[in-house]
Amino acid sequence: MAINWFKYSAPTTFYPLAGKLIPWFAISSLILFAVGLYIGFVVAPADAQQGEFYRIIFIHVPSSIISMFLYLIMAAYAALGLIFNTRLSSMMASAIAPTGALFAFISLWTGALWGKPMWGAWWVWDARLTSELILLFLYLGFIALHASIDDPRRADRAAALLAIVGSVNVPIIYFSVKWWNTLHQGSTIKYSGTSMHIAMQQAMFTMLAACWLYAIAIALTRVRSIILERERNSKWITELAEVKS
C-alpha cells in the first residue's frame, strides 16, 4: 500500500496529527528523564579520574549530539521547502531552530562549567569548542534572518539558504577532535566500542532518548503555533474548536 506522504505535508492534516502525538512524546520524555537522572546520580559510579565532576556528561553529551543532529534535520526541512515549495517543511525548519539553539547553548554552558575545574579554563579556542560556538551562531542567525524579513515565504527561502550552507559545519564539529590537536577529548562512543562503564552508558543513552523526545514534543508544539499564526486567514483555522471559543 502506498502511503500518500503529501497528505501529511499539508498543514490541515498535520496540525491535528501533531496535536495527538505531542502528549505521547512529552510523557515518555518525562519518564525517561526521571529514569536517566536516577541512574546518572544514584546507580552510576564515580569516575576514576574526575570523581563526581564527570556527571556533567549526562546532560552535556546528549545536548551536543542533539544540537548537531537537529541542525541537519532543520537544513533538510529547509531544503525540502526550497525544492518542493511545501509550506509545512519551512515551518518545521523554523520550529526546530530555537530548540537547536537551546541545546547548543546548554552544550557550551555545561562544557564551560566542567572545563574550569577539570581543564583549568572556562573556554579555550580549540577546534571543537569554536565550531560548536559557530553552530550556535548559525542557529541564531537563522532565527534572526527569518525574523528580519516580513514576507514569510521570502523569509523561508533566505533562511533556508543559510541553513543549507551552514550544514557544512556539522561534520567539522564531529571530526574536529580527529583532524586537529584539540583540548577536547576524542570520541568515547565509537564503532569499535564505547570506552565507558556500562551504568554510565545506560544513564547517558537514557538521557539522550529523553532529550530527543523533549525536542520532538517541543518542535511539534511550536510548529502548531506557527501553523495557526501563518494560516490564520484560512477557513479551516477559523472552524477549529480551540479558535472558535
Next chain:
Amino acid sequence: MKPRQKRAVYIVLAIAAVGLAVGLVLNALKDNVSLYFTPTQVFNKEAPQDRSFRIGGLVEEGSIRREKDGLTVHFMITDLHQKLPVVYKGILPDLFKEGKGVVAQGKMEADGLMHASEVLAKHDENYMPPEAADALKKAEAANAAAAAASAVAPAAK
C-alpha cells in the same frame, strides 16, 4: 528537467562547493586550527621561536618536581619521542597528573625551559569507576612483568 529537480541539483551543488571551499581553507590553515604543538614539532623548529605558543603532550612519569615555595612546578612534557622541560608558577588543574595529557602555553626562554603562563589538563575519553581503573593498572603491571621476564629468560640461558 522539472523546476523542482533543478532546485535540488542547485542545492547539492551549493553544498558541494561550500564544502570544498571550507575544506581547502581549513587545510591551508591546518597549523593555526590545531590548539597546540607537539614536542617533536618544537624540536623540528616548526613552533614559533620568539613568541608564546601552546605545547601539548603527556606529563612524563616521575618528572614533576616542586620548588620550596610550593607554587613553582617543574615537569617534562613528552610525546614519547621528544620531551621538553616546563616551569610553571601557579595553581594546577585537578586532572594534572603524571602520565596524563597536558597543554601548556608559554615561551621558550634562553635557559632552555618553557616558562608557562597557563597549564591546562587534557582529559582522555575513558570513563570507568576507580575499582576498574585499579584492576586495569594491576593487569598492565602483570603484563609488563611477564614481558620483562620473557625478555630476560633467553639471555639467562
